[in-house]
Amino acid sequence: KTSLNVSIFAFNSLNKNGDLLIKGLEESAKKKNIDILIQGLGSVFYLSFTKLDSIKNYRDHANNVDQEKYKEFSKLMLLNGVRLSQNGRWHMSSAHDINDIEKTIRAADTSFSEL
Numbered sequence: 001k002t003s004l005n006v007s008i009f010a011f012n013s014l015n016k017n018g019d020l021l022i023k024g025l026e027e028s029a030k031k032k033n034i035d036i037l038i039q040g041l042g043s044v045f046y047l048s049f050t051k052l053d054s055i056k057n058y059r060d061h062a063n064n065v066d067q068e069k070y071k072e073f074s075k076l077m078l079l080n081g082v083r084l085s086q087n088g089r090w091h092m093s094s095a096h097d098i099n100d101i102e103k104t105i106r107a108a109d110t111s112f113s114e115l
Contacts, residue, residue, distance in 0.1 A: 018042025020042075022042060024102075025105065028108050028109040028112055029108075031109075032109075032113060034115065036050070039055060043092045045090050046089055047090060048061070048088055049070055052064050052065075073111055073115060074086060076111035077107050080106075082108075
């Protein structure tokens, strides 16, 4: 039972930290007038450049997401010190702390400005 409690605490912590990151990314994009959609849990989520409020299937994604913009964004993020996956999926781990979250939000803010 103790290991289950530890696992639940770790999962909740990952989601809480991820939610902080998501909020920071959304606020940063909004300041720059850039349309993004973030879907998922705090621990694993997708960031897409789109005007849609949700993506429900591949057709929504294929017809409404600017994949080239994400590729450019991920390149800019790398130049600003944060490596992202190329497919838009973001992962939190127990190794990420508030400093990593703040660094990522600052890198995103700079990268959004450079898009």
